[in-house]
Amino acid sequence: MEIQKITQLMDLLSRSDLTELHLQEGEDLLKLVRSVTGELHPKGPSTIADVQPAGAERPAEKAAPAAVNETRHIFKSPMVGTFFRAGSPGTAPFVEMGARVAQGQTLGVIEAMKMLTEIESEIEGEIVEILVENGAFVEFGQPLFAIETLAMR
Structure with missing residues (x-):
């Protein structure tokens, strides 16, 4: 996934009412999470919460009833x-x-x-x-x- 695209998504998330954004592109999975104050929550040293191959263990994306x-x-x-x-x-x-x-x-x-x-x-x-x-x-x-x-x- 291109860094420019990730940066654009981070900007879009910061300007919206959304608090989370999940995107899978090919083998890459991207998860961006924003706090109520509008800042992105880093998970580790990056501002990108998760980027991992699609074959890796992924959190469930289904909503629980x-x-x-x-x-x-x-x-x-x-x-x-x-x-x-x-x-x-x-x-x-x-x-x-x-x-x-x-x-x-x-x-x-x-x-x-x-x-x-x-x-x-x-x-x-x-x-x-x-x-x-x-x-x-x-x-x-x-x-x-x-x-x-x-x-x-």
Whole structure:
């Protein structure tokens, strides 16, 4: 990854409301983290929090479900980007309202910097709400889906 591109991303992060930015380009993974005051947090001697080969152990990028009640879980966006319900234009959405989903099943994708990240269900259940529109810009932590667990009904 080019230093000039990293510097531009750091500048963009410092001027935005974002606190984290994750980017994978080829085998490189870049993670920038900014404090509330706007300064980048160094992890070691560099202002870049993480740059590592894609084959190396990576932190989980999936958002953990947050319980709304005992049987309903809200899945939140693990990143900033554009949310899509289908893998490509003209194809059927991954899930519909009322659909039963298995753990690990793809619910949608988020595009950021021309890279698609699949959002997968972490529980078995039924889609009871789709909380964002297809093609909508989403923020980190924004609720995407409400899933009613099947085991607790």
